[in-house]
Amino acid sequence: MRGALLHTIGADKLDIRDDLTLIPVGPSDVRVRIRATGVCHSDLSAISGVLPQPAPLVPGHEGAGVVVEVGDHVTSVAPGDHVIINWTPACGSCPSCSHGQPHLCMTSVVRGFTEPGFKFDGDKPAFGMAGCGTWAEEIVVPAGGAIKVDADVPFEMAALIGCGITTGVGAALNTAKVRPGTSVAVVGCGGVGLSVIQGARISGATTILAIDPLESKHDLAKKVGATHACTPDQLMDAITTLTGGQGFDYGFEVVGKSQAIMTAWQATRRGGDVVVVGAGAMDDMVPLNAFSLLFDGKNLLSSLYGGSDVRRDFPFFAGLYKAGQLDLESMISSRIQLTDLNDAVTALRSGEVLRQIVLL
Numbered sequence: 001m002r003g004a005l006l007h008t009i010g011a012d013k014l015d016i017r018d019d020l021t022l023i024p025v026g027p028s029d030v031r032v033r034i035r036a037t038g039v040c041h042s043d044l045s046a047i048s049g050v051l052p053q054p055a056p057l058v059p060g061h062e063g064a065g066v067v068v069e070v071g072d073h074v075t076s077v078a079p080g081d082h083v084i085i086n087w088t089p090a091c092g093s094c095p096s097c098s099h100g101q102p103h104l105c106m107t108s109v110v111r112g113f114t115e116p117g118f119k120f121d122g123d124k125p126a127f128g129m130a131g132c133g134t135w136a137e138e139i140v141v142p143a144g145g146a147i148k149v150d151a152d153v154p155f156e157m158a159a160l161i162g163c164g165i166t167t168g169v170g171a172a173l174n175t176a177k178v179r180p181g182t183s184v185a186v187v188g189c190g191g192v193g194l195s196v197i198q199g200a201r202i203s204g205a206t207t208i209l210a211i212d213p214l215e216s217k218h219d220l221a222k223k224v225g226a227t228h229a230c231t232p233d234q235l236m237d238a239i240t241t242l243t244g245g246q247g248f249d250y251g252f253e254v255v256g257k258s259q260a261i262m263t264a265w266q267a268t269r270r271g272g273d274v275v276v277v278g279a280g281a282m283d284d285m286v287p288l289n290a291f292s293l294l295f296d297g298k299n300l301l302s303s304l305y306g307g308s309d310v311r312r313d314f315p316f317f318a319g320l321y322k323a324g325q326l327d328l329e330s331m332i333s334s335r336i337q338l339t340d341l342n343d344a345v346t347a348l349r350s351g352e353v354l355r356q357i358v359l360l
Contacts, residue, residue: 002360003118003136004341005126006057009049014135014342020058020126021119022140030077030146031069032085036155037134038062039336039344039356040163041190042279045256046129047345050281054113056126061087063134064158065360067146074143082151084162084318086310087130089144103305108142135341137360147314153321156335156357157328160191161317163305164355165326168195168254170306170313171277172203176250180204183243185267186226188254189217191331191355192277194224196252201225202325205250207242211235211263214351224327232263239267247272256280262287271297331355 003020025031043059045051063085067077077083088109090102097105112131117140120126126133133139149158168191172178184200186193189212200208201224210221210229218229230238239247247269253261256278265288268274293300306313320326333354336344344356 001137002338003058003133004060004338005120006047006055006059009047009053009055009057011047014059014345016339016341017120019120020136022138023115023117023119025069025071025140027071027073028143029071029140030067030074030083030143031138031140032065032083032146033068033138034063034065034134034136034360036064036159036360037358038159038162038164039341039348039358041192041256041348042163043129043135044345044348045279051279053129054127056120056124057129058118058126058133058136059129060134060136061085061130061132062159062163063132063139064149064155064162068138071143076143077146077148081148082153082155082158083146084149084158084310084314085132085134085139085141086145086147086314087132087163088305089142091144102309103307108145135338135358147310149314149318150322153318156332156359157321158318159357160328160331160355161314161321164191164331165195165317165328166308166310166313167277167303167306168192169199169202169317169326170308171196171252171275171303172199174307174313175301175303176252176273176275178203178205178250181206182249183207183209184250184252185209185211185248185264186252186254187211187260187264187267188278189214189221190254193252193254194221194331194354196254196277197221197225198326200250202320207248209238209242209248209267211267216352220330220354224330235263235267243269249273250275252277254278258284258286265298268298273299273301275301275303277303332357335359
């Protein structure tokens with residue numbers, strides 16, 4: 001089986017191999033033939049070590065494919081079903097699941113650090129990123145890690161729903177619960193940032209400002225729903241022009257940097273919601289002072305995986321796509337092959353591309 005292997009965290013190159021094998025399918029597991037997988041910034045963070053992962057590692061967590069085999073206890077999907085990979089399958093019994101927050105369930109993620117999903121070079125173990133490893137032709141995941149989707153949704157679009165769309169659109173719909181007629185500022189116009197913009201548009205926000213230092217991204221941001229766009233150094237003028245100097249009702253940070261969080265904080269009005277969406281480093285500290293935290297009255301919210309229950313939201317977002325309300329095609333910068341992954345990672349580091357989709 002072909003796949004991309006990272007031998008050590010921080011290594012410059014992936015090892016594209018054809019000798020990967022899978023762990024056996026357990027009673028509650030599903031084996032999926034991956035048909036499309038995204039090259040997401042979180043993959044880059046895992047490769048570099050910003051997001052801790054074990055090694056050797058098969059990266060990739062944003063994918064879609066076809067069920068090949070199911071365990072004896074699995075009833076949610078069957079061979080032949082089209083599915084989207086869910087990298088945080090809910091165990092159903094941990095405190096997060098019991099509190100109705102399945103997106104915070106860490107059971108499968110933690111298991112991914114201790115239980116290898118692959119073997120290579122005979123019987124050497126390798127782990128799958130976030131317990132998945134979608135940069136391989138097949139993976140084995142818990143039943144909750146494979147969510148059925150209508151077969152008429154193209155695999156490329158379904159893969160996007162598996163992470164970027166759910167993270168961004170979910171941040172607007174589930175976490176912030178953006179209200180119609182409000183104003184929204186989005187810091188960062190990568191794939192997830194554009195998804196936040198689409199979520200704000202779907203929610204009925206009337207003013208949506210896209211903030212990104214690369215002006216080349218501004219036109220696409222407007223295409224998918226932003227009403228205005230600026231660079232960070234133009235933000236104060238935009239706040240004055242668009243909000244009368246008050247600030248936006250919602251400020252989304254979609255970069256994963258403390259500086260971007262502070263930009264979102266600056267863009268948000270007193271009493272507004274600041275929503276952190278980007279995955280940052282553990283040693284990147286946010287310099288908020290205690291006075292502002294209290295007297296500005298702003299709500300600082302975390303939005304992991306868009307606060308989604310993917311059993312509900314994956315089919316919902318797929319339905320929005322089929323209804324023409326989600327523009328997923330514009331999110332794809334290129335379609336590539338597995339052998340192109342090293343070049344794809346290099347392109348991702350440049351910050352110039354959105355989603356590159358690997359077709360398998």
